[in-house]
Amino acid sequence: MEGLPADQGFDARPTIGALYAGSLASVALSAVLAIQTLLYFMFFSADNIRFKGIVGWVWASDTAHTISVAVAIWQYGVLNFSQPQYLLDIAPALSATVALTGITTLNSNVFYGWRIHRMSKGNLKLTIPIGLLAVTRIVMVIFLSVEMILCETWALISLRFKPMLVAALGISAATDIMLAATRYFFLRELKQGYMGVPEMVDAVVIFTINDGLLTCTIVVAAIICFALMPQNYIWVGIYLTLSKLYSNSILVTLNLRNWYRHKNRPYLGPQIDYDARMRRRTGAQTPTEDYHGKGTGSFIGGRAESSRADDDDVESVEVHVNQRVDYTVRVLPVGYEFEGMGRPGGRSGVRADYPPRPSR
Structure with missing residues (x-):
């Protein structure tokens, strides 16, 4: 990643500008998650403690991710404002952000994998591959986070671990596709068997497709930008939003129950x-x-x-x-x-x- 002084034509837009844009989108999505968390505890106060624990953990991990993003922006944009060459280095907070993104992704994979396990009546042929993909990805992400701290520069990470980074993102996209396709299959079976709830099933089917496509599209966009433009931070800015999409997906799924419950209640x-x-x-x-x-x-x-x-x-x-x-x-x-x-x-x-x- 090239960092030139301002008087020689340093362009901040694809570097620090991309980080700022990604962090703003990340914070906005975190605010949406906070509102969804509040709505959940307002409308589902009688839910099982298991679901409340899931929501609390999702919110806590998302908050930690938001803090790490803010610290990374502070390190790049404030503490080293007049040092463009620092953009060649990996801020410690950014390494933490990568690890926390892996954790929030694991939250989503485990949540939907468990639901598929329930819907499939314990079909291990479906849940075991999903579990293996999720575990493989989190191991790779934690390993890369540690190496980012040790290597300290993007050039060294790109030289040594570029294939692993692309593979980790690719596994994430493959897991999203598998989860969305499996949920879609069982939801369509549910609609055919239970004609009394077609509207609810249709709503969940649409959300499932859109959710899987959105996260997969974000991952693919990050891979393409990293492969074609490794010298800038555009792919990092895209990557910063990925964690928020996974966390919001869980809360939307839980809160969707309340939408159906009140949809047809007359005034x-x-x-x-x-x-x-x-x-x-x-x-x-x-x-x-x-x-x-x-x-x-x-x-x-x-x-x-x-x-x-x-x-x-x-x-x-x-x-x-x-x-x-x-x-x-x-x-x-x-x-x-x-x-x-x-x-x-x-x-x-x-x-x-x-x-x-x-x-x-």
Whole structure:
């Protein structure tokens, strides 16, 4: 990477400019993730602790990535503002950014791999290759991060480890394609078998395709830019956004449950809205009845009195009711799970088991 003094025509646009652009996009996507995290804990407070732990870890790793990006920009653009030759070196914070990108990518791969494992009823022929690709990539990324710290310059890294860097990015793209294709296959099977939820399945199918194509496109763009223009930071700027896309993908998938849950609920007018607000303010609770005629002890417009942990294997339906005006009842098919994640949790309605659980 060539670094020339400003009076000899040094062009900052493809170097420090690309880093600035990538960091701005990265911070913007991190803000989107923070909003999604807040929405998740607002709407899915009754979710299993497992999902809450996943969301917390995704947010924490994303925050660490954002901090490392900011420190790297500070090292390149502020501490060494008048030293263009420093662009030939690898800032320590940038090495940390590469490692954290590998971790966030692993988060996404494990999350979707686990869901595919659930949807495929434990088909190891699908999940083992996905797991091997994910582990191979994280090992390569951690190794490259350590070597970036030891080598200190891009020239040395490019000379010694360019094939490995391209291979790591290629494995990432291959994993994205495999995950998206497998999820698409099972979602199409779900739509054909359960005609009661076509809109929800269509929405998840569209998101799955777009998500896989987007991350794969970003990875391929980074590979092309690195192969054709290794002397600048355009590929690094593109790479900085990759971690955010993976993290946002997980949160969008979880929050998509709430979109479907409320999509077809009719607007009941200002009086009903006022009554709901008053019930929330006063803490009033009105029991509702499930399909078996038993009081559930739950209420709409506030938190349920108690919520049990989700049993992902229980045949279930979700019913939306109101104490004064009946909503349109949305019945999920028997055995339905939201892409391998079990029943949606939260406070948007009253759950009932239908048919009753078999005795064990």
